[in-house]
Amino acid sequence: MNADTRRTESRTAALAFEDIRKDYGTLAAVDNVSLLVPHGQFAALVGASGSGKSTLLKMVNRLIEPSGGRVLLNGANVLDGPAAAIRRRIGYAFQSIGLFPHMDVARNIGIGPKLAGAAPDDARIAELLELVELEPHHARRMPHELSGGQRQRVGLARALAAGPELLLLDEPFGALDPVTRDALGKRVRALHERLGLTTVLVTHDMAEALLLADRVLVMDSGRVVADENPAALLAGAGGDIAQALVAVPRAQADALEAMMHAPQGGAA
Numbered sequence: 001m002n003a004d005t006r007r008t009e010s011r012t013a014a015l016a017f018e019d020i021r022k023d024y025g026t027l028a029a030v031d032n033v034s035l036l037v038p039h040g041q042f043a044a045l046v047g048a049s050g051s052g053k054s055t056l057l058k059m060v061n062r063l064i065e066p067s068g069g070r071v072l073l074n075g076a077n078v079l080d081g082p083a084a085a086i087r088r089r090i091g092y093a094f095q096s097i098g099l100f101p102h103m104d105v106a107r108n109i110g111i112g113p114k115l116a117g118a119a120p121d122d123a124r125i126a127e128l129l130e131l132v133e134l135e136p137h138h139a140r141r142m143p144h145e146l147s148g149g150q151r152q153r154v155g156l157a158r159a160l161a162a163g164p165e166l167l168l169l170d171e172p173f174g175a176l177d178p179v180t181r182d183a184l185g186k187r188v189r190a191l192h193e194r195l196g197l198t199t200v201l202v203t204h205d206m207a208e209a210l211l212l213a214d215r216v217l218v219m220d221s222g223r224v225v226a227d228e229n230p231a232a233l234l235a236g237a238g239g240d241i242a243q244a245l246v247a248v249p250r251a252q253a254d255a256l257e258a259m260m261h262a263p264q265g266g267a268a
């Protein structure tokens with residue numbers, strides 16, 4: 001691809017990383033990553049702990065300053081202008097949620113738009129609660145009066161409150177039980193479709209990535225070592241590191257399948 005084509009593609013993508021890097025001393029936490037995420041795509045970033053997933057994500061909403069390269073959001077460098085202006089265009093939900101303990105659910109959800117001078121009214125809060133399948137009466141609860149899964153839903157509603165162009169999710173289901181995690185994952189995918197979002201999800205869990213995403217990016221030592229769709233990964237593409245991650249859910253699925261077809265043991 002020549003430089004002109006590359007520049008045009010970077011400008012028209014929802015999100016573009018151009019030779020982005022982050023160094024901590026001699027460690028390259030993110031090592032010259034270039035990627036385009038088209039509008040409407042649901043991409044998952046998968047990889048071992050410490051492979052650079054969160055660092056890459058946080059350079060989009062300027063929680064981390066890059067050591068080199070650029071991140072473009074709809075063609076504009078995220079470093080141009082105030083960080084708050086960029087963050088208003090990006091929904092961000094993460095595992096530890098960061099709800100304000102002294103504010104009720106409605107105020108927690110509305111904090112971003114309120115800081116921007118447009119506090120959401122009760123109808124908008126009710127609409128956001130409905131999107132994440134919470135009840136209207138949850139609006140007046142305090143964070144400590146909610147379950148972990150409900151708190152994650154509030155975090156998601158807050159991420160959606162300003163009508164973002166881009167949704168960044170950093171292990172948003174990490175601390176949840178498997179049933180809640182599965183339900184919330186499906187809800188996020190449905191919202192992605194319904195709201196026409198572009199979404200990047202960081203997860204340790206390859207099964208989650210395969211089930212939810214259109215595209216799976218595998219990171220290792222700060223680099224993207226595989227970039228495949230779920231069907232291709234399941235068919236064996238992506239190289240050794242990606243296949244080692246795919247092997248885990250595959251082995252579990254095979255073991256369950258074998259159990260279902262095994263003759264019943266126990267007393268005859």
Ligand SMILES: Nc1ncnc2c1ncn2[C@@H]1O[C@H](COP(=O)(O)OP(=O)(O)OP(=O)(O)O)[C@@H](O)[C@H]1O
Pocket residue numbers: 024027029047048049050051052053054055056204
């Ligand atoms: N502030 C920091 N100072 C020094 N090193 C850091 C800092 N933040 C992250 N790192 C290092 O950068 C590397 C990438 O970290 P990062 O959090 O991006 O990984 P990750 O893939 O998101 O991991 P996890 O899945 O465990 O959250 C790791 O080796 C980490 O120790």
